[in-house]
Amino acid sequence: MKKALVTGITGQDGSYLAEFLLDKGYDVWGMHRRTSTMNFDRITHITDKIHLVQGDLLDQNSIQNLIREAQPDEVYNLAAQSFVPTSWNQPLLTGEITALGVTRMLEAIRSVNPRIKFYQASTSEMFGKAREVPQRETTPFYPRSPYGASKVYGHWITVNYRESYGLFACSGILFNHESPRRGLEFVTRKVTNTAARIKLGIANELRMGNLDAKRDWGYAGDYVEAMWLMLQQNEPDDYVIATGETHSVRELIELTFGYLDLDWQKYVKIDTRYVRPAEVDLLVGDASKAHRKLGWKPKVALKELVKMMVESDLQLEKELSGRKNKR
Numbered sequence: 001m002k003k004a005l006v007t008g009i010t011g012q013d014g015s016y017l018a019e020f021l022l023d024k025g026y027d028v029w030g031m032h033r034r035t036s037t038m039n040f041d042r043i044t045h046i047t048d049k050i051h052l053v054q055g056d057l058l059d060q061n062s063i064q065n066l067i068r069e070a071q072p073d074e075v076y077n078l079a080a081q082s083f084v085p086t087s088w089n090q091p092l093l094t095g096e097i098t099a100l101g102v103t104r105m106l107e108a109i110r111s112v113n114p115r116i117k118f119y120q121a122s123t124s125e126m127f128g129k130a131r132e133v134p135q136r137e138t139t140p141f142y143p144r145s146p147y148g149a150s151k152v153y154g155h156w157i158t159v160n161y162r163e164s165y166g167l168f169a170c171s172g173i174l175f176n177h178e179s180p181r182r183g184l185e186f187v188t189r190k191v192t193n194t195a196a197r198i199k200l201g202i203a204n205e206l207r208m209g210n211l212d213a214k215r216d217w218g219y220a221g222d223y224v225e226a227m228w229l230m231l232q233q234n235e236p237d238d239y240v241i242a243t244g245e246t247h248s249v250r251e252l253i254e255l256t257f258g259y260l261d262l263d264w265q266k267y268v269k270i271d272t273r274y275v276r277p278a279e280v281d282l283l284v285g286d287a288s289k290a291h292r293k294l295g296w297k298p299k300v301a302l303k304e305l306v307k308m309m310v311e312s313d314l315q316l317e318k319e320l321s322g323r324k325n326k327r
């Protein structure tokens with residue numbers, strides 16, 4: 001039985017990857033940080049099937065001890081301070097976790113067992129003010145936020161440990177991927193959840209930032225398969241994972257409100273609080289290397305993704321208001 005350690009197991013991708021690995025027959029270990037209240041909401045259904053162990057990307061000892069205890073064959077480093085706006089308010093913390101945290105993981109692997117395979121969660125945010133369209137593995141990076149800059153560091157330190165020490169270390173450059181488990185602060189979930197609440201009469205407006213930004217949105221459930229595929233190859237490498245389609249935030253809103261039979265223009269208000277100091281205007285990925293070498297292809301398109309997220313948010317909000325009415 002293969003053993004995998006997943007950092008960021010309580011996050012969106014961590015929860016889908018844990019399910020995926022369990023289905024493949026893996027012994028799954030998940031690293032989570034200590035919090036005063038438990039935040040296992042995304043993994044409640046699998047907590048009895050996985051080993052949950054405490055550790056923090058800020059703390060070298062905890063990581064090293066954990067890798068020594070678990071003795072994994074594969075490590076998936078998904079933990080990060082992953083919200084772009086927070087990275088302007090907390091740039092140093094973002095750098096400590098999202099950039100240096102990667103080196104802590106790599107150092108721990110190098111000293112405990114350099115044969116462990118390593119996956120680093122890199123991002124299309126590294127392309128930032130994009131130098132070419134579509135973006136591929138060879139497109140130069142131009143990050144536009146402390147988050148993007150931290151991820152560029154994480155990417156290059158992964159490449160560097162591969163080239164310096166011969167580690168089997170891969171960097172997956174994933175474009176935006178969403179799901180009903182997406183955090184409420186990210187644009188897709190903010191839109192689907194607020195639209196669902198408007199439909200149910202619980203909210204009456206949606207306050208937004210830049211509607212012109214364009215993103216290549218895929219489904220998180222599809223993208224975790226690509227992470228695993230990268231670690232099953234003969235040689236470690238870096239891959240862009242994307243759908244190849246781009247849509248503006250405005251189109252996302254139109255699709256979502258249209259699905260609910262609502263006129264979005266009546267509810268959406270522009271609020272400068274949500275406009276960023278520097279924007280990433282256009283992301284669209286060319287995943288042809290992943291198609292060719294990994295045999296990976298996305299299955300869920302944006303329209304279907306929006307439907308999945310809206311339906312889930314309608315259900316969730318109905319349950320929440322049902323519970324409130326009972327009190």
Ligand code: NAP
Binds near residue numbers: 012031032039058176
């Ligand atoms: P997410 O939902 O925000 O999850 C982030 C995870 O990191 C959470 O489990 C969080 O734990 C954990 N974490 C944060 N700080 C930590 C620390 N100091 N030590 C240990 N764990 C810590 O993010 P996601 O959407 O699943 O994304 C997974 C990874 O892929 C991230 O690295 C992200 O930057 C990257 N990525 C995401 C996308 C995307 O579109 N989703 C695209 C490209 C790359 P808590 O639950 O305790 O906060």
Ligand code: G4F
Binds near residue numbers: 186187190
């Ligand atoms: O959903 P977002 O917050 O995602 P963003 O900044 O693209 O980052 C996400 O994807 C990256 C991959 O490219 C990941 F690495 C990262 O960890 C994260 O998962 O914002 C998307 C777009 C932006 O252009 C933003 O300006 O939506 C625009 N937007 C407009 N109004 C808004 C809002 N974003 C948010 N979160 N909230 C708004 O009200």
